[in-house]
Amino acid sequence: MTPSTTPAPAGAPDLDTPDISVRGRDTAAEVAPVQRSVRRIALLILSRYGTLIGLLIMLIVFTIKSPTGFLSLANFYNVLSQGSLTAIxxxxxxxxxxxxxxxxxxxxxxxxxxLLSVGFMAHNHLPVVIAIVLMLAIGAGIGTVNGLLVTKVRINAVIATLGIGTILTGVGFAYSQFPIASGIPADFTQIALGRLIFGIPNLIFIMLIVLAVLWVVLNKTALGQKMQAVGGNIEAARLSGIRVDRVKTFAFAVSGICAAGTGILLSSLLGSGTLAAADGYLLDAFAAVFLGSATLRDGEFHIVGTLVGVLIIAVAFNGLSVFGAPTWFQPIFKGGILVLAVGLSTLARRYAKAS
Known part of the structure; x- marks a missing residue:
């Protein structure tokens, strides 16, 4: 006996036919987490490795365009030498x-x-070593003054350091209104121009030594751990017993020493002491440091990242000069790379907080 089938009323859902709208919602619900995961991975790669990828792309492009001019040992040394002062x-x-x-x-x-180090040697006839040590001590003093103004007087760091820098410009102009180019010992110029080991420029060795020392201080000493704690959460660092003001003042003193060392090496390289010769390193340094903060870490400032940022800038400028880019393009590139660096650093920090 065949069972009878009763037709479904008009408008009633067909139970044997799957609901397409429900299936579409289920598929969308399954795809959404995958899309979020892919987006998260892409942001992670961009925030941590974007600078390294950019450096690799530049190396490939410049090598293809000029395999003999760009990809050579001499040019490699040239790139590192050009970036050494910025790195310091x-x-x-x-x-x-x-x-x-x-x-x-x-x-x-x-x-x-x-300017002052060359003046010590040319005008005051101080030995090279004495002049350099004295100038490094003055650099530490400048940094210490910056630190005390920020920590004790509570002046905003931007205002305090900019004011001190402007004062230094005036003092330097009062010391010598013209470049000092005579009476400079040959031993002083050989510091930057010399090649002591395997034909490698001295500037590269000096850069590596400075970076290695600061990396050890920042990552392998109790003082370095305190510095990172202060930067991470100043109130928590203060409550844990860290002398925050001393730590900050030390950081400013190190910055002053490195700035003084850079000026000394630049004068050795140029063979003269010139007012405002190193002013342009301010923008280069900030671009390198912020590029480095978006390298390997989530927007944190660190020495290895700074070196990567310096290499990106040095390789880019070297490539532009090899291909004959006009001079007016360099400041455009500097400003653009600084904006890019801060943007990548901000992206890395935002991703770190979101995850």
């Missing part, structure tokens, strides 16, 4: 940024140190 001054700036402060006096301090 940027490493000092990194220390102040680690503790959550800014130092806008580094370019002016470097120019002042370069």
């Amino acid at each position: 001054i940027a490493a000092g700036l990194t220390m102040t940024l680690v503790v959550g402060e800014f130092d806008l006096s580094i370019g002016y301090a470097a120019s002042f140190a370069g």
Whole structure:
């Protein structure tokens, strides 16, 4: 006996036919987490490795365009030498940024140190070593004054350091209104121009030594841990017994020493002491440090990242010069790379907080 089938009323759902709208919602619900995961991974790669990817792309492009001119040992040394002074001054700036402060006096301090160190030798006839040590001590003093103004007088770091830098410009102009280019010992110029080991420029060795020392201080010492604690959460650091003001002042002093060292090496490289010769290193240093903060870490300032940022800038400028880019393009590139650096750093910090 065949069972009878009763037709369903008009408008009633067909129970044997799957509901397409429900299936679409289920599919969308399954796809959404996948899309979020892909987006999160992409942001992670961009925030941590975007600078390294950019550096690799530049190396590939410049090598393809000029395999003999760009990809050579001599040009490799040239790139590192060009970036060495930026790396030294940027490493000092990194220390102040680690503790959550800014130092806008580094370019002016470097120019002042370069002029004064040459003056010590040419006008006051001080031995090279004495002049350099004295100038490094003055650089430490400049940084200490910056630190005391920020920590004790409670002046905003931007205002305090910019004011000190402007004062240094005036003092340097009063010391010598013209470049000092005579009476400079040959031993002094050989510091930057010499090649002691395997034909490698001295500037590269000096840069590596400075970066290695600061990396050890920041990552392998109790003082470095205190600096990172202050930069991470100043109130928690203070409550845990850390002498916050001393830690910040130390960071400013290191920045002043690195700025003075950069000015000394620049004068050795140029063979003269010139007012405002190193002012442009301020922008380069900030661009390098912020590019480095978006490298390997979530927007944190660190020495290895600063070196990567310096290499990006040095490789880019070297490539532009190899291909004959016009001079007016360099300041455009500097400003653009600084905006990009801060943007990548902000993206990395935002992602770190979101995750």
